[in-house]
Amino acid sequence: MRTRGDYALFASLLILTIAVVGCAKRPATTQAAAPAPTGTAVTTPATPAQPPTSQPSRPGDRGPTAAPSRPSTPAPPAPPATAAPATPGAGTRPSPKEFVSVPELKDIFFDFDKYDIRPEDAKTLDVNASWLKANPNQLVLIEGHCDERGTNEYNLALGERRAKAAMNYLVSQGVQASRITIISYGEERPVCTDKNEGCWSKNRRSHFLVKPR
Amino acid sequence: MRRSRRHAVRLALLLTALLWVLPWSERPAPSAQGVDVFLNVTGGGTKKLNIAIPEFTVVAGTDAAGLAKTLAQVTGADLAFTTLFTVVAAEGRIPANDPEALRKSWTEFAAAGAHAGLHGLLALRGNRADAEMRLYDLTSPEHRLIASKTFSVGTASARRLAHKIADEVVLQFTGEPGVADTKIAYATGPPGAKELWMSDYDGFGAAPITRNGSINITPVWDPSARSLAYTSYKNGYPDLFRLFPFERRPEQTLAAFSGINSSPSWSPNGQHLALTLSKDGNPEIYVLTIATGVLRRLTRHAGIDTEPTWSPTGREIAFISNRTGAAHLFVMDAEGANVRQRTFGGHQTQPRWSPKGDLIAYTARAGTFDIWVIGSDGSNARRLTAGPGDNQGAGWAPNGRHLMFQSNRLGTWQIFSMLVDGSAQAPVTRAPGDHTSPSWSPRLP
Structure with a gap:
């Protein structure tokens, strides 16, 4: 039994605030001991699955920037997902350091927060595709980049889509998908570090590098 | 007297x-x-x-x-x-x-x-x-x-x-311990050469925890405060690793698939990691069971699905998707079903579920970037920062009462702290250079 004196400080603190909140228990944590395997994990499909959609962009396409809304209610289960055939598996990824820029392959650029190919950039990609077809012994690495605005994690995904959009275009123009590797740098490797649109627009790019087979 | x-x-x-x-x-x-x-x-x-x-x-x-x-x-x-x-x-x-x-x-x-x-x-x-x-x-x-x-x-x-x-x-x-005996981890360094650093929650004792000369980003503490998941380009591509900053213990490779391996979020029991992989064609959310390496795919959409964040009950995952046009906040069951959109209009990224469960913090773009919170049921969105500069990358204190975030209001990116009502904003880091992606550890063991 507590005395009135015991409550004196108690009461003084109660009046400090009127905000009362439930004191949620922290969930128990369990430390996983086993090391995680890499690269070779088993993939199991989520139950309400929708078939993956992946279409190469074509000249003039506005791309999947505004993807149509899909129902979030359960759809028929899809077969187990398989690895995307377009890029080599983790074990066979060539080191990005082995690739070099060549003047014949020009960068393409993107609108803010977009990854569709603009008509003028499609022309650049046509020239890039012609050069790659004329140099079939060259493998190509496509880097996807973002400007510094936005947030790291989202920009990593956005850069991936920009590299992928360029890749899909090149494939649609007859460049073998097996020659192409993509990498997203998100906002981590800007070519220009000023803080204005002239600079940011230079950073929103796909960059092309090659190495001999 | x-x-x-x-x-x-x-x-x-x-x-x-x-x-x-x-x-x-x-x-x-x-x-x-x-x-x-x-x-x-x-x-x-x-x-x-x-x-x-x-x-x-x-x-x-x-x-x-x-x-x-x-x-x-x-x-x-x-x-x-x-x-x-x-x-x-x-x-x-x-x-x-x-x-x-x-x-x-x-x-x-x-x-x-x-x-x-x-x-x-x-x-x-x-x-x-x-x-x-x-x-x-x-x-x-x-x-x-x-x-x-x-x-x-x-x-x-x-x-x-x-x-x-x-x-x-x-x-x-x-009735609840304070959050002073905690650490923060963040990325710092010039473009193309970011390393991860760790300091006390008040910014003291800052020291690097990666030294690989590559790009290291987005550290995320596990629920036991023993390790961090993060994305690094140290093997050339953006792969996910786990480092143990208090132990002489080698890093683990969590995911090194073709494409991006990013946006880790630990399940509350530490046994699973929600993450973003693009190995199946475009950025999708998966759950990795750490002990077995089994991957479970949660999203299937042609757009970007990324930045999962686990609810403290482990029953739901919030994430960002541009499936309705721009990037918005969604919540789904932890198995991937029952997707519900939580923000509409504008552009939102970086969801972080409060350890108390009631709120999800995120970054909204409206000219500049600012930190907001919204009820996990989608109610009562409110803005916590209003400039100056950009404010983003919120990370919760273990008591759900404070947040750390990055702000460039002083010229460079620095880590700031604030209360969950947006008051008491104050810098935590002050060193030259950029400091980004703060992750506030659980209470240390």
Whole structure:
């Protein structure tokens, strides 16, 4: 039994605030001991699955920037997902350091927060595709980049889509998908570090590098 | 002196009167630790508890480094950080084993308006530093001892004594420990060469935890505060790794699939990791079971699905998708079903589910970037920052009451802290260069 004196400080603190909140228990944590395997994990499909959609962009396409809304209610289960055939598996990824820029392959650029190919950039990609077809012994690495605005994690995904959009275009123009590797740098490797649109627009790019087979 | 005593008496009368108007049901029950729960708060208040923290008293060993003074100051700073306390400082220290001197000191502090007194007894032996904290109720005539507890650390991390004491004081008054004995991890460095660093929650003791010369980003603490998941380009591509900053233990590779391996979020039990992989064609959310390596795919959409964040119950995952045009916040069941859109219009990224479960913080773009919170049910979105500059990348304190975030309001990106109501914004890092992607650790073991 507590005395009135015991409550004196108690009461003084109660009046400090009127905000009362439930004191949620922290969930128990369990430390996983086993090391995680890499690269070779088993993939199991989520139950309400929708078939993956992946279409190469074509000249003039506005791309999947505004993807149509899909129902979030359960759809028929899809077969187990398989690895995307377009890029080599983790074990066979060539080191990005082995690739070099060549003047014949020009960068393409993107609108803010977009990854569709603009008509003028499609022309650049046509020239890039012609050069790659004329140099079939060259493998190509496509880097996807973002400007510094936005947030790291989202920009990593956005850069991936920009590299992928360029890749899909090149494939649609007859460049073998097996020659192409993509990498997203998100906002981590800007070519220009000023803080204005002239600079940011230079950073929103796909960059092309090659190495001999 | 007489006037002060009268003040104290009046205060006690006021408090007693208040006590009797409170219905019994509103009196918090003692917590499991046997601690009287005095208050519980989520936001900043205008009234604070005045706590006196005289210099600690050295009871064993030689205090060559001046810890007795430093630890009292750090404890005071920790308590001030909570915004629940005002620290009544004083010169000089209370002699050891002198009850009369102690009584006299507390009487003087009480006269100066202190409601509570904190006395630290410091023992320095070899490379150990022990501190006993004694917490007194200065509003009671006999200066009732509220709690005493002893902590022990290596002298190299002596500041942790102050953090542990502060957390114990907060526990005594709120029923939940404070968040001072925690770490933050963040990325720092010039473009193309970011390393991860770790510091105490107050920015002290900053040191690198990666040194691979590559790009290392987005560290995320596991629920046991033993390890961090992060994305690194050290093998050329953006892969996910796990490092153990307190152990001589090699890093684990969590995911190294073709494409991006990013946006890790630990399940509350630490057994699973939600993450973003693009191995199947475009960025999708998966759950990796750490012990088995089994991957489960949660999203299937042609757009971007990324930035999963687990609810503290483990039953739901919030994420960002541009499936309806621009990037918005969604919530789904942890198995991937029952997707519900939570934000509409504008552009939102970086969802972070509060450890209390009721709120999801995120970054919204409207010209500049700012931190918002929304109820996990999609209600009551409110803005926490309004410039200057961009403010993004929120990370929750383990009590869900504070957030860290990155702001470029000072020219470079620096880590700032604030309360969940957006008040008390203050820089945590101040070094030259950019500091981004703060992750606030759970309470250290």
